[in-house]
Amino acid sequence: MMRKNLEEVKVKRLIPRTLAIGLFTLVICLLAAETLIVKVQSTSLRKSPKFYAPGLLALGAGDRIEKISSQEGWIQVRTSRGVVGWVHSSAVQVQKFDLMAMDKGLKTQASASEVALAGKGFNKQVEESYRAKHGEVSFAWVDRMLLIKMPASRVEEFMRQGKLGEFRGAR
Amino acid sequence: MNKTKIIALILVVFFMMAFLTACAAVQQGADILTATGKISESDRKAIVQTSEALRSTFADITEEEEYYIGRGVAALILSRYQVYDDKALTDYVNTVGQAVVYSSSRPEIYAGYHFLVLDTEEVNALSAPGGLIFISKGLLRRCRNEEMLACILAHEVGHVCAKHGLQSIQKSRLLDAFRLIGQEAGRRYGPEELTQLTNIFEGALGDVADTLILRGYDRKFESEADELAVKFAAATGYAPQGLVEFLRTMVGDSRAASGKGWFKTHPSPEQRIERVNAPAASLGAHLVEEPIRTKRFQQTLAGLK
Numbered sequence: 001m002m003r004k005n006l007e008e009v010k011v012k013r014l015i016p017r018t019l020a021i022g023l024f025t026l027v028i029c030l031l032a033a034e035t036l037i038v039k040v041q042s043t044s045l046r047k048s049p050k051f052y053a054p055g056l057l058a059l060g061a062g063d064r065i066e067k068i069s070s071q072e073g074w075i076q077v078r079t080s081r082g083v084v085g086w087v088h089s090s091a092v093q094v095q096k097f098d099l100m101a102m103d104k105g106l107k108t109q110a111s112a113s114e115v116a117l118a119g120k121g122f123n124k125q126v127e128e129s130y131r132a133k134h135g136e137v138s139f140a141w142v143d144r145m146l147l148i149k150m151p152a153s154r155v156e157e158f159m160r161q162g163k164l165g166e167f168r169g170a171r
Numbered sequence: 172m173n174k175t176k177i178i179a180l181i182l183v184v185f186f187m188m189a190f191l192t193a194c195a196a197v198q199q200g201a202d203i204l205t206a207t208g209k210i211s212e213s214d215r216k217a218i219v220q221t222s223e224a225l226r227s228t229f230a231d232i233t234e235e236e237e238y239y240i241g242r243g244v245a246a247l248i249l250s251r252y253q254v255y256d257d258k259a260l261t262d263y264v265n266t267v268g269q270a271v272v273y274s275s276s277r278p279e280i281y282a283g284y285h286f287l288v289l290d291t292e293e294v295n296a297l298s299a300p301g302g303l304i305f306i307s308k309g310l311l312r313r314c315r316n317e318e319m320l321a322c323i324l325a326h327e328v329g330h331v332c333a334k335h336g337l338q339s340i341q342k343s344r345l346l347d348a349f350r351l352i353g354q355e356a357g358r359r360y361g362p363e364e365l366t367q368l369t370n371i372f373e374g375a376l377g378d379v380a381d382t383l384i385l386r387g388y389d390r391k392f393e394s395e396a397d398e399l400a401v402k403f404a405a406a407t408g409y410a411p412q413g414l415v416e417f418l419r420t421m422v423g424d425s426r427a428a429s430g431k432g433w434f435k436t437h438p439s440p441e442q443r444i445e446r447v448n449a450p451a452a453s454l455g456a457h458l459v460e461e462p463i464r465t466k467r468f469q470q471t472l473a474g475l476k
Contacts, residue, residue: 015177039234040279051273061235061281091279112226116233121352122372125359127239129369130376141254142245145285145303148261150269158266162317162464164408165274 034067036077036092039116045085049074052156056085061116065092226349229337234281237337241301243376244336244383248289248297248305251384255290255308263471264288264306267317268324272302274406275325276399277332284328294421295433297383298327300336310433312475313420317464318413322404326414329399335392339382340375347371390438397447405454412451413460418444 044055049071057079059065065077068084075092078084093113115121131139160167226232232240268286272278284302289295292309299305304327306320314320330336348371351364360368382388388396401411421440 039281041235041238041282043279051278088279090277112231112233115226115352116235119235121233121236122239122348122368122375123235124239125365126368126372127242129365130243130372133369133373137243137246137250139242139246141249141287142242142303145245145287146282148265148285148287149283150262150265155266155269155273159270159408162270162408162467163461164270164464168408 035095036065036067036075036087037095037113038063038065038087038091039093040091043087043091045077045079045083045087047085049076049086051088052152053086056083059087059091064095226353227346228342229334229340229345231349232334232337232345237334238281238301240337240340240372240375240379241299241303243372244299244379245303245305247376247380248299248384252305252307253290255288257288257474260288260311260471260475261286263467264311264320264324267321268304268328271321271325271328271403271407271409275328275332275403280331284331286324296323296327298330298336299383300331300334300379302328302331304328304331308475311472314417314468314472315420315465316413316460317468318404318409318460319417320413320468321407321409322400322411322414322417325403325407325409326396326400328403329396330388330392332399333392333395335388335396336379336383338392339388340378344371344374344378348375393438393443394446397443398450401447401451401454405451405458408458409464410458410460411447411455412458415444415448415451418447 038059038061041061043059045057045059045065046053047056059079063079065079065087068076068078070076070089073089074086075089076084076086077092095113127139131137159165163169264286268284272284280302282301284304286304286306288311289305289307291307292312293307294309294313295305295307296310297305304324306323306327310323311320314323348368351368351371354364387393397414400414404411404413418440422444
């Protein structure tokens with residue numbers, strides 16, 4: 001009889017503990033598994049949180065990465081292949097999941113992230129159609145303009161020489 | 172507590188955990204199922220669709236859509252203005268611009284920021300959505316140092332960061348586009364939808380280009396861009412007083428005020444100085460014009476024809 005009571009007490013003590021550990025683990029898992037999606041055409045996974053830090057690998061629109069931590073606009077992430085580095089927060093969006101929308105049923109419209117992932121909306125096909133209609137509007141210089149790219153290393157040197165950013169006050 | 176209660180509790184907790192975990196993993200799961208061929212692409216979309224909000228405002232325009240709108244607006248700007256094609260000057264403007272972009276609130280944008288000089292004596296600077304920024308030769312000529320140039324570029328970057336251009340698209344036009352885009356399943360459109368969408372696209376480009384070139388932004392957008400300019404310039408290390416000094420050179424200048432461009436489409440220089448003077452003095456308290464920056468500015472601009 002005594003032994004049975006003791007067992008019951010043990011079980012009673014165990015339940016809240018198990019519950020607490022279970023919920024704690026769940027919260028940690030949900031927080032840790034925050035998935036980010038690259039929303040810009042291309043960016044670099046950088047070695048440290050600076051634009052002119054060495055690039056570890058190239059990332060493209062739609063790539064998924066896992067958030068590890070964040071600091072001053074930069075997010076430390078891990079790729080699906082396990083490479084860890086930094087991306088700027090403006091290059092990614094959080095994969096949203098709205099629990100409150102679960103009961104709203106099927107929609108007839110697409111959300112922004114769906115449109116982005118599908119490459120729909122105002123896209124290349126729409127531009128081509130516009131250009132076919134408006135031969136007088138030239139995109140030649142727009143395309144040339146998009147080719148003007150200042151390498152981050154050159155901007156870094158320019159900032160260093162001009163005592164800008166972190167080089168302010170440096171000789 | 173008896174055994175039944177314990178079992179019931181464990182079951183409740185188990186289902187709660189399963190539900191929450193499943194919710195968080197729905198999209199990933201749906202993707203995996205699609206990838207392995209277990210469900211079709213349309214099934215995946217239907218699953219994901221139930222969990223996300225509809226598009227209703229300019230803020231729902233995707234990065235890629237903004238890029239295509241920006242390309243169109245830039246093409247319209249370039250159909251009115253010639254390009255001042257000088258590689259050294261273009262590279263210099265792009266480097267100053269990029270340094271400011273690094274300290275902005277939106278340094279990463281779909282296809283990056285790009286700057287071009289327009290071959291006109293008009294005092295003007297324009298920014299198309301998606302980070303395509305133009306500065307006129309006339310405006311460059313009026314800058315005395317790199318600080319002034321950086322502040323003007325920072326003002327334009329501010330318009331892009333705050334998506335002011337996209338906000339000039341008529342709301343009804345945007346809603347028509349969202350409705351049409353939402354109905355189409357595939358990446359490519361059928362002829363009828365494409366015609367309709369092209370007309371909306373054309374209208375949207377017109378809304379933005381007319382605002383930039385002819386009407387000008389609302390004063391509140393200009394004030395916001397000035398505030399951002401002071402913030403971004405100071406964060407880069409430029410003395411934000413450069414904006415105030417530039418504006419001072421324009422006070423009482425009838426040619427700039429009566430012509431097209433930056434001052435016709437903006438609030439008066441006096442009003443702008445009044446608003447930005449205090450924040451510039453505060454944020455720029457420890458920032459001074461560096462002689463080395465002014466020197467390289469003068470060297471690059473020396474050959475301006």
